[in-house]
């Protein structure tokens with residue numbers, strides 16, 4: 001079955017290469033050649049951008065032998081164009097892949113929740129960038145169940161982390177539940193949103209943009225999906241969007257990031273459900289115009305090779 005491809009028996013190895021897209025110029029990709037110690041080859045890892053530190057952090061994932069799960073942490077500094085292998089203090093999360101990760105730019109923290117290889121519940125971890133250390137915050141409320149392949153984002157509008165869907169524990173049971181973690185109160189709330197809820201899915205893409213959360217695609221019960229939803233934080237409801245323009249095809253394991261500067265979402269790559277078909281196409285969704293634009297078609301991107309499980313779109317959130 002197809003799903004096992006993204007779970008325990010991934011044999012495809014993706015080399016880690018770093019690309020940046022300059023959206024101010026006419027959407028061109030540049031392959032970067034940083035100095036320092038680059039992360040080893042891996043997939044299903046976490047990647048976040050910190051606005052305050054103008055840096056990208058890469059954590060954990062699956063080693064290229066397909067077995068080992070990592071918990072190492074690297075920083076890529078945009079200004080220095082270098083990689084640094086960090087040696088954080090505190091208690092790092094155990095090795096894991098297909099977990100949730102989100103950067104809290106108001107407090108220069110990032111959070112990791114759940115993932116494959118995790119067997120205990122309430123598995124929330126916090127990394128403090130200035131202190132270079134990991135802690136497990138003591139939280140109250142209703143913690144999300146153990147999961148992997150879920151969506152996790154931080155919203156600057158209410159300084160909260162949101163977790164959506166994924167696969168329950170180590171099963172293939174799909175979920176579409178939504179949780180909020182209030183970072184100042186360290187409190188979890190199970191949300192009961194109205195509107196048109198996305199169906200259960202895993203390896204979806206989720207991003208936070210202008211007080212709303214967006215979910216595009218993911219793997220459903222049998223096939224990859226191409227549906228698109230907005231969750232309005234203030235109204236606590238979901239809307240299925242029907243944008244105009246050329247929208248991305250069905251996919252899972254893709255990346256999506258918001259660029260607040262032009263209130264747009266960018267979607268890159270993923271897997272379309274065929275045995276080999278990894279995508280490298282690139283799209284922009286304009287929130288105000290409710291319109292998709294294809295920036296480059298699959299196979300035609302000059303530099304970026306097809307990949308999935310990457311978190312490759314640099315988030316330029318000017319919050």
Ligand SMILES: *[C@@H]1O[C@H](CO)[C@@H](O)[C@H](O)[C@H]1NC(C)=O
Pocket residue numbers: 036037077080082083084085
């Ligand atoms: C990367 O550059 C920063 C800023 O210049 C420097 O502090 C850091 O030591 C560098 N890291 C490595 C591994 O060279």
Ligand SMILES: *[C@@H]1O[C@H](CO)[C@@H](O)[C@H](O)[C@H]1NC(C)=O
Pocket residue numbers: 210211263287288
């Ligand atoms: C951005 O969010 C604000 C607050 O919810 C809203 O008033 C505004 O209409 C939103 N802008 C767009 C383009 O959706």
